[in-house]
Amino acid sequence: MSIPDDLLIDLAAMVESEQTNQMSLTVVVHGAVITGRLAPESVWRQRVAEVLQDSDQLAPFAEVFRAPGPEGGAPSHLHFHVARILQGTLGIPETGGMYRIAINDVSAWTVGDFSYSDR
Numbered sequence: 001m002s003i004p005d006d007l008l009i010d011l012a013a014m015v016e017s018e019q020t021n022q023m024s025l026t027v028v029v030h031g032a033v034i035t036g037r038l039a040p041e042s043v044w045r046q047r048v049a050e051v052l053q054d055s056d057q058l059a060p061f062a063e064v065f066r067a068p069g070p071e072g073g074a075p076s077h078l079h080f081h082v083a084r085i086l087q088g089t090l091g092i093p094e095t096g097g098m099y100r101i102a103i104n105d106v107s108a109w110t111v112g113d114f115s116y117s118d119r
Helices: 006-018 041-053 059-066
Strands: 024-029 032-038 077-087 090-102 106-111
Touching: 006 032, 006 077, 024 077, 032 090, 041 059, 041 077, 041 090
Parallel strands: none
Antiparallel strands: 024 032, 024 106, 032 077, 077 090
16 A cells, blocks of 8 residues: 655645646656646546537446535545656657546656657
């Protein structure tokens, strides 16, 4: 069992309390490097529900994400949007995706959104 990182929890709590999506963060989770911007859980859930609603096959699952998340207490997850998994010289997906990551699974992190350049 990992030891929760209080500083990372404080960053996540600040994103939640101020309802902002401008905090860029890069994390290492089980060897994968994920980079993107944090979003409050409610905003993240709403966006995932919108994407699912637009799908013929997945629309019924949108309701799961429209349900309110837990209130109060320290955040247990990071909610990324416009996020990419960095692999070699690529960011997957190129346009960014929506990721939910347990804070306890983060082994390393830094402030900022990494990207590759061939310059």
